[in-house]
Amino acid sequence: MRGKQLALSLLSGVLVLIGSLVVNAKSTSYKLPKVELSKTVVANIAFKPQSSSGLTDYVYDTVDPTSTNFHQYLTPDQFAEKFGRTPEQISAFQTYLSQYHLKSSAYPGNLALKVWGTRQNLIKAFNAKRVKVGKKDYRTKIKLPGKLASQTVSVIGVYATKPKANKAKTSVTPTIPKDSTPPNTDLSKTTFAKKYGAMKFA
Numbered sequence: 001m002r003g004k005q006l007a008l009s010l011l012s013g014v015l016v017l018i019g020s021l022v023v024n025a026k027s028t029s030y031k032l033p034k035v036e037l038s039k040t041v042v043a044n045i046a047f048k049p050q051s052s053s054g055l056t057d058y059v060y061d062t063v064d065p066t067s068t069n070f071h072q073y074l075t076p077d078q079f080a081e082k083f084g085r086t087p088e089q090i091s092a093f094q095t096y097l098s099q100y101h102l103k104s105s106a107y108p109g110n111l112a113l114k115v116w117g118t119r120q121n122l123i124k125a126f127n128a129k130r131v132k133v134g135k136k137d138y139r140t141k142i143k144l145p146g147k148l149a150s151q152t153v154s155v156i157g158v159y160a161t162k163p164k165a166n167k168a169k170t171s172v173t174p175t176i177p178k179d180s181t182p183p184n185t186d187l188s189k190t191t192f193a194k195k196y197g198a199m200k201f202a
Contacts, residue, residue: 040118042114043126044113045156046112142155
């Protein structure tokens with residue numbers, strides 16, 4: 001299953017890339033906002049195509065000489081309309097992310113969303129948890145609201161922080177040595193002080 005998804009993603013990327021090379025001068029130019037790396041963390045959300053089977057068929061049609069879509073490559077706008085997430089769906093993601101003070105911008109084709117903000121806000125928005133896999137390995141588990149999660153393939157660049165270890169509190173109870181032998185009161189003051197006074201524990 002993962003192999004098919006990877007192949008589909010690669011084919012989609014090639015299709016969009018070719019389309020962007022042949023786009024005419026009147027098409028929209030895409031410029032993503034510049035991000036100050038020293039102050040922000042960048043993540044990416046990969047979306048499911050509107051129709052995975054339709055996208056696969058179209059990709060193969062572009063290299064099939066008998067197909068009417070042979071060499072009919074799509075511009076990013078055309079690809080977004082046919083296979084990408086709708087503007088309303090993209091807007092729903094952006095509205096949700098903005099609640100956590102995160103900014104976002106869709107890539108050409110509407111199959112991926114760039115998200116940036118503080119690491120702490122990213123962890124909160126994606127409900128990122130660090131879970132143990134095997135004996136020594138860990139991974140980050142992401143959770144989005146149901147409607148958004150159903151449109152998502154994966155989230156890249158969000159890593160949960162390592163939970164702080166709970167240190168057990170230990171209490172120290174002083175122990176006082178017990179001596180069942182009563183002190184010898186017949187001793188002189190100096191001898192008594194040396195034997196039973198503070199100097200005994202020095």
